[in-house]
Amino acid sequence: MLSTIVQNLLNALQWGSFYALIALGYSLVYGVLLLINFAHGDVFMVGAYIGFFVATFLLTQAAGLPGWVVLAVTIPATMALTAVVGVTLERVAYRPLRRKGANRLYVVITALMAGLILEHGNLALLGASRKKFPELINEVVYTVGGVSFTNLKIAVILAAFAVFVLLHFIVTRTKIGMAMRAISYDKFAVPLMGIPIDTVIVFTFILGSSMAGLAGVLFAMSYPVLEPYMGALIGWKAFIAAVVGGIGDIRGAFVGGFLLGAVEILVVAFFPSTFRDLIAFTVLLVILSFKPTGLFGVAKTTKI
Amino acid sequence: MSSQPTSVAVRPDGTAARPTAFQRWSVPALTLAGLAVLLWVGQSGALTKYTQTVIMFMAVNVIVSASLNLVNGYMGEFSCGHGGFMAVGAYVSSVLGVLLFAKDRVFGPPLLPPEWALVGFPLIVLVGGLAAALAGLLVAIPSFRTRGDYLAIITIAANYIVISAVENLDVIGGSRGFMGMKRVVKAMGRAWDLPWMLLWSFGFAVFTLWILRRFVYSTYGKGVMAICQDEVAAEIMSVNTNRMKVAAFMLSSGLAGVAGGLFAHIVGYVNPGSFGILKSTEALVMVYLGGMGSLSGSVLSAVLFTLLLEALRPLQIIKWIVVPLLLILLMQFRPEGILGNRELADVFPGLRRFFRFK
Numbered sequence: 266m267l268s269t270i271v272q273n274l275l276n277a278l279q280w281g282s283f284y285a286l287i288a289l290g291y292s293l294v295y296g297v298l299l300l301i302n303f304a305h306g307d308v309f310m311v312g313a314y315i316g317f318f319v320a321t322f323l324l325t326q327a328a329g330l331p332g333w334v335v336l337a338v339t340i341p342a343t344m345a346l347t348a349v350v351g352v353t354l355e356r357v358a359y360r361p362l363r364r365k366g367a368n369r370l371y372v373v374i375t376a377l378m379a380g381l382i383l384e385h386g387n388l389a390l391l392g393a394s395r396k397k398f399p400e401l402i403n404e405v406v407y408t409v410g411g412v413s414f415t416n417l418k419i420a421v422i423l424a425a426f427a428v429f430v431l432l433h434f435i436v437t438r439t440k441i442g443m444a445m446r447a448i449s450y451d452k453f454a455v456p457l458m459g460i461p462i463d464t465v466i467v468f469t470f471i472l473g474s475s476m477a478g479l480a481g482v483l484f485a486m487s488y489p490v491l492e493p494y495m496g497a498l499i500g501w502k503a504f505i506a507a508v509v510g511g512i513g514d515i516r517g518a519f520v521g522g523f524l525l526g527a528v529e530i531l532v533v534a535f536f537p538s539t540f541r542d543l544i545a546f547t548v549l550l551v552i553l554s555f556k557p558t559g560l561f562g563v564a565k566t567t568k569i
Numbered sequence: 570m571s572s573q574p575t576s577v578a579v580r581p582d583g584t585a586a587r588p589t590a591f592q593r594w595s596v597p598a599l600t601l602a603g604l605a606v607l608l609w610v611g612q613s614g615a616l617t618k619y620t621q622t623v624i625m626f627m628a629v630n631v632i633v634s635a636s637l638n639l640v641n642g643y644m645g646e647f648s649c650g651h652g653g654f655m656a657v658g659a660y661v662s663s664v665l666g667v668l669l670f671a672k673d674r675v676f677g678p679p680l681l682p683p684e685w686a687l688v689g690f691p692l693i694v695l696v697g698g699l700a701a702a703l704a705g706l707l708v709a710i711p712s713f714r715t716r717g718d719y720l721a722i723i724t725i726a727a728n729y730i731v732i733s734a735v736e737n738l739d740v741i742g743g744s745r746g747f748m749g750m751k752r753v754v755k756a757m758g759r760a761w762d763l764p765w766m767l768l769w770s771f772g773f774a775v776f777t778l779w780i781l782r783r784f785v786y787s788t789y790g791k792g793v794m795a796i797c798q799d800e801v802a803a804e805i806m807s808v809n810t811n812r813m814k815v816a817a818f819m820l821s822s823g824l825a826g827v828a829g830g831l832f833a834h835i836v837g838y839v840n841p842g843s844f845g846i847l848k849s850t851e852a853l854v855m856v857y858l859g860g861m862g863s864l865s866g867s868v869l870s871a872v873l874f875t876l877l878l879e880a881l882r883p884l885q886i887i888k889w890i891v892v893p894l895l896l897i898l899l900m901q902f903r904p905e906g907i908l909g910n911r912e913l914a915d916v917f918p919g920l921r922r923f924f925r926f927k
Contacts, residue, residue: 301718361901370647371904374857377850378893378900385889501725501846508722543733546726550711553723557715 268411273530279418279487281526282425285519286480287503288510289432290473292518295507296449297469298363300372304354304380306500308474311383312347312481313398313491314391319343320399332401339401343482344475351474352467354379360463380500387493398489421483428476429519436515441468449513502545509549511562520560525549592925599924600775607771611764621767623879625835628770629828630871632777634855635864636824641853642861642910643785644817645797647721648708650728651825652848654701656841657731658826659833662697663750664741666690666834671752675740683756690757691769694830701826702819704731709818713811716800728849735841746840750833770831777824778864784820785864793817794862825852854896860906865913870906 287309294302319342323335358375404415436442444465447455456462484499485491502525510521525545532544553559607624610616616624633651640648668676670686681689707727712720736744757765784790792813795803804810833839851874859870877895881888899906914920 295718301721358897362904367900367904371857371900373647374853375897375900377853378896381850381893382890382897385886385893389886389890497846501729505722505726508719512718537737539733539737542729543737546729546733550707550723550726550730553715553719553726554711557711557719559719 271412273534274527275412275414275418275422277527277530278422278523279526280530281523282421283480283484283499283522284503284506284525285425285522286428286476286483287500288507288518288522289428289515290477291504291507292510292512292515293432293436293445293469293473296513296515297445297466298359299369299449299513300359301376301504302473303373303376303500303504304383305473305477306496306498306503307380307383308347308351308354308496309477309481309484309500309503310387310493310496311350312343312474312478313485313495314387314396314481315346315350315478316340316343316482316485317396317398317491319346320401324399332403336401340479340482344478347478347481348471348475351470351477355467355470360466380497384493384497391493393493396491398485398491400489401486417487421487424479424483425519425522428479429515432472432476433515435472441465445469505546505549509552509559511559514559514561517559517561524560588925592923595924603771603775604768607767608763611767621764622835623875625766625770625831627872627875628774629832629835630851630855630875631774631868632824632828632831633852634859634867634871634874635777635781636821636828637852637856638859638862638864638867639781639785639793639817639821639824641856642863642867643793643797644814645861646712647717648724648818648821649721649846649849649853650708650724650726650731651822651852652844652846653724653728653731654704654822654825655829655832655848656735656839656844657704657829658694658697658701658823659829659839659844660697660735660741660747661700661826662693662830663747663833663839665693665696666753667747667749669693670756671749673749673752684760686753686756687760687765690753690765690834694769694773694827694834697830698823698827701829702823704826705819705822706815708822709815712814712818725846725849728844728846732841732845742840744841746838748838750839751837754834754837766831766835770835773827773831777827778868780820781824781864797862854892857906858896858899860908860910862910863906863908863912866906866908866911869908869913873907 287305290305290308291302294300294305316339320335320339323330323338358379359372362372362375402417404417406413406415434442436445444455444460445468447458447460448462448465452462484495503522506521506525507518508521509524510517510519512518528545528548529541532541536544556562610624611621633655637648637651640646666686666689667673668679669681669689670679670683672678704727707730708720708724711723715723735741741747754766785793792803792808792810795806795808796810796813800810803813829844855870855874856867858874859866859868877892878888881891884891908916914924
């Protein structure tokens with residue numbers, strides 16, 4: 266009994282780690298720009314593909330390298346390249362609109378469309394055939410007291426926690442983190458204080474996109490089938506997780522991600538697995554109905 | 570009576586306060602003429618079946634974009650789950666239609682004589698709309714306390730809830746989809762050989778525009794625009810914002826359900842996948858392409874968008890790169906859409922002399 270609970274808890278933590286990593290990207294961008302970056306789920310997908318290409322390239326060009334070396338090169342390279350994708354998106358699509366002072370809604374539509382372009386551009390370039398992610402490290406299954414887990418699962422969970430600690434440190438303890446918080450607090454006063462607002466925004470996108478790239482590689486290693494639409498559903502769900510936690514707050518995204526993971530694993534444990542989305546979304550709807558600004562969100566009062 | 574009475578009060582925009590007979594009857598006459606043309610097109614075979622289908626999709630898209638415009642344009646909320654309500658309408662009316670008027674493997678022989686489909690078809694489409702309006706409550710009630718981005722999530726979640734609920738209902742085919750609506754349409758054709766789907770989609774499109782126009786410009790419906798301007802101020806000015814939101818969401822989702830019902834009977838097959846986020850995105854695109862808070866803009870953009878999708882069909886998957894790219898360019902260079910928040914008659918004031926649409 267206890268082992269079942271612990272087993273499910275581990276599964277929930279792993280599944281929630283992916284949501285949390287992606288939700289962090291949503292939350293960071295939203296916190297700074299008040300922009301729902303709907304393309305973020307597809308940036309995650311692009312990250313997984315970049316990871317696939319980097320890993321395959323290394324395995325074929327430098328055959329004989331041990332798997333862990335390949336992995337050690339793949340992860341930073343993927344994070345960097347995914348960050349390039351995210352920043353390009355910001356430079357090409359979002360910044361011109363921001364410069365014009367366009368309504369936030371138009372930026373959101375642009376983000377939605379950018380996501381569609383990423384999805385279908387991938388489909389057009391690479392075709393509909395699924396890609397299989399190469400196995401980089403041997404999965405070792407440990408069994409402790411009836412609870413079985415793999416080294417990969419532990420690595421995913423640890424990575425998520427490490428990322429959270431790092432981001433929390435950056436946002437709360439560093440100068441650039443302070444600038445990020447300042448922009449979300451008052452967008453108009455910040456440039457007057459001599460803070461380079463565009464640099465800070467680019468930094469935010471680098472952070473968010475590289476986390477999505479990391480999530481992409483880890484996801485592709487855990488579930489090694491890549492397809493262009495993999496980012497859509499998980500992206501929407503991660504966004505919902507971010508909102509349930511209270512979007513704009515790092516802790517909120519983290520807790521929301523794990524909460525969503527836990528709900529989904531619980532549902533699968535007790536119901537047929539096709540009920541997963543139905544019940545997960547219903548639970549989230551109920552949470553939002555009672556706590557409209559999310560778990561960590563602070564309600565803003567409206568001034569007349 | 571002379572054609573130009575001298576004592577008629579004149580509004581600042583130059584139109585007479587009392588519509589002339591021409592203004593009064595031009596829109597109904599145009600509607601009838603449209604129906605007549607469609608009747609002729611369908612009977613004579615002047616247009617291919619494909620062109621006819623495109624016309625029907627245009628009508629469905631007009632309903633979808635105009636109804637979403639009520640919430641996203643006039644009320645200023647950001648609802649991105651319109652596809653879910655279409656799914657409710659499509660499934661309810663399809664199941665009812667097949668149950669009542671067609672022989673089916675699962676549901677057995679029809680409960681009513683198939684000839685009754687002639688009268689029954691608009692009714693089942695409207696019942697589908699009613700069911701979708703009830704599903705709209707799923708979004709309307711949380712909207713009392715939430716706004717903006719949080720409400721956007723709720724609508725996405727509602728879309729997913731509807732889709733996965735349908736996927737889990739094995740009676741109506743689950744994720745395999747549901748078919749048999751062609752038999753209902755055929756039953757109508759047997760009873761009286763007219764191009765029914767053409768006529769009904771056109772009719773329902775005009776009905777949608779008429780009801781939305783009546784609603785938004787009524788004294789009661791002006792509350793919707795008041796909410797868009799400033800919700801707190803509207804509340805103070807004695808607009809019952811909660812009731813207003815329920816009315817707007819239910820009307821919008823109900824009309825989306827009507828569109829879904831028509832769509833299902835045009836295609837003859839529905840599956841949950843065709844009402845996902847992509848469908849909702851299409852609806853959003855049409856609203857913003859046409860302009861928020863402009864019914865004629867919605868009509869224009871729905872027609873243009875349908876034509877664009879059909880014109881780009883040979884490109885296959887590239888189509889879904891070109892369309893978003895066009896929209897991104899639109900957002901960069903003309904973010905307010907084709908007409909902005911103006912109607913066609915505001916852009917061309919001369920048009921006012923010819924019609925009155927209320």
